[in-house]
Amino acid sequence: MTQAKTALITGITGQDGSYLSELLLEKGYQVHGIIRRTSTFNTDRIDHIYVDPHNSEARLFLHYGDLTDGTTLRRILEQVQPIEIYNLGAQSHVRVSFDSPEYTADSVGMGTLRLLEAIRDYQHRTGIEVRFYQAGSSEMFGKVQEIPQKETTPFYPRSPYACAKVYAHWQTLNYRESYGMFACNGILFNHESPRRGETFVTRKITRAIARILAGQQKKLYLGNLDSKRDWGYAKDYVKAMWLMLQQQEPDDYVVATNETHSIKEFLEIAFKFVNLDWQDYVEFDERYLRPAEVDLLIGDSSKARTKLGWQPSVTFEELVHLMVEADLAALDIPIAKGNHSEHFLADTAYIRHETRT
Numbered sequence: 001m002t003q004a005k006t007a008l009i010t011g012i013t014g015q016d017g018s019y020l021s022e023l024l025l026e027k028g029y030q031v032h033g034i035i036r037r038t039s040t041f042n043t044d045r046i047d048h049i050y051v052d053p054h055n056s057e058a059r060l061f062l063h064y065g066d067l068t069d070g071t072t073l074r075r076i077l078e079q080v081q082p083i084e085i086y087n088l089g090a091q092s093h094v095r096v097s098f099d100s101p102e103y104t105a106d107s108v109g110m111g112t113l114r115l116l117e118a119i120r121d122y123q124h125r126t127g128i129e130v131r132f133y134q135a136g137s138s139e140m141f142g143k144v145q146e147i148p149q150k151e152t153t154p155f156y157p158r159s160p161y162a163c164a165k166v167y168a169h170w171q172t173l174n175y176r177e178s179y180g181m182f183a184c185n186g187i188l189f190n191h192e193s194p195r196r197g198e199t200f201v202t203r204k205i206t207r208a209i210a211r212i213l214a215g216q217q218k219k220l221y222l223g224n225l226d227s228k229r230d231w232g233y234a235k236d237y238v239k240a241m242w243l244m245l246q247q248q249e250p251d252d253y254v255v256a257t258n259e260t261h262s263i264k265e266f267l268e269i270a271f272k273f274v275n276l277d278w279q280d281y282v283e284f285d286e287r288y289l290r291p292a293e294v295d296l297l298i299g300d301s302s303k304a305r306t307k308l309g310w311q312p313s314v315t316f317e318e319l320v321h322l323m324v325e326a327d328l329a330a331l332d333i334p335i336a337k338g339n340h341s342e343h344f345l346a347d348t349a350y351i352r353h354e355t356r357t
């Protein structure tokens with residue numbers, strides 16, 4: 001019997017971490033994830049795939065650690081001996097990064113460096129290659145330099161989060177060039193799902209629609225509605241991460257749908273799906289504005305499509321619908337017959353009923 005491949009994921013409790021874990025388990029991997037100790041449970045998104053480790057069938061294992069704690073990262077690496085590491089852990093909220101810039105830089109920028117250093121030493125000592133994926137972001141493009149944005153487009157980061165991601169990007173590239181490490185940067189444009197965090201704009205909107213219909217919320221307070229994003233489906237995007245680590249050579253790839261839409265367009269489609277007019281519910285709150293905004297993101301993912309054979313499977317409209325459907329289902333609101341998308345049912349069970357807006 002061949003031994004299962006072993007992967008280590010930072011950020012396993014997040015949106016992408018949960019989808020990536022499912023994908024790797026399906027592919028027969030043994031999956032190890034780093035989780036943070038919190039006073040309330042933070043594993044909702046992966047509870048459905050967790051099996052008690054005392055069970056011989058278990059292939060998903062969790063370890064307490066933090067990207068700000070280099071000693072623990074090294075210890076986990078020694079213990080797990082992965083052949084692939086996916087670095088998805090981050091303080092990933094752009095607006096929050098203006099409030100907590102130091103912590104964001106530490107977890108996103110220095111956290112990546114700590115992991116790269118740990119891998120460098122581990123590889124040197126054992127001679128075993130560890131393939132590394134860095135979760136880069138379209139936020140690194142920031143202020144528009146070129147339309148559409150591709151791998152060669154210059155970065156112009158507009159937030160502490162984006163600056164830290166640029167740092168992590170260049171460190172990853174430098175470790176590849178300096179030490180011959182198999183290290184890849186994915187430059188992923190926004191990707192969403194019913195498991196998206198409740199304070200990102202897409203999920204905030206779809207969740208509010210369900211709560212409005214359930215009589216739990218009257219208004220939806222938002223900031224800038226004019227920015228445009230290239231939004232895809234998270235489940236598609238984790239496939240691209242895996243594909244990058246299966247290539248002959250390490251490289252950097254933009255992953256995007258190559259389409260852009262404004263927040264207003266998202267609102268329009270989402271509210272229309274339940275026969276409501278968004279203008280009756282949405283109010284402006286300046287708290288949600290950012291000191292500097294990224295106005296327009298639209299990716300050119302030709303390289304990923306050609307070299308990785310990757311492509312998105314969900315259109316923008318389907319994405320909006322599947323997110324609204326999942327939030328309605330989570331509050332037991334009936335959905336008009338025939339409207340179900342094939343993706344949402346699998347996701348519905350993992351949605352938390354929280355009161356944050």
Ligand code: NDP
Pocket residue numbers: 010011012013014015016017034035036038042065066067068087088089090091092093107135136137138187188189190191192197
């Ligand atoms: P989430 O915010 O959903 O998840 C972030 C994960 O990182 C969570 O598991 C969180 O743990 C963990 N984390 C936060 N701080 C630390 C820390 N100090 N040490 C270890 N782990 C930590 O993000 P997504 O799943 O959406 O994104 C995954 C990665 O991809 C992130 O790096 C993000 O910046 C990047 N990215 C995301 C895009 C998107 O559109 N979703 C686009 C481009 C890049 P906990 O659950 O305990 O909070």
Ligand code: GDR
Pocket residue numbers: 092093094095136137138139188189190191199200201202204221222223224225227228229263288289290293294
């Ligand atoms: P983004 O996602 O900043 O693109 O980062 P977010 O959904 O937070 O914002 C998208 C756009 O919507 C505008 N907006 C609001 N945003 C939030 N969160 N809340 C609001 O009330 C609101 N009103 C308007 C924002 O100003 C912005 O223009 C996401 C994260 O997942 C990053 O980690 C990732 O790197 C990038 O996507 C690609």
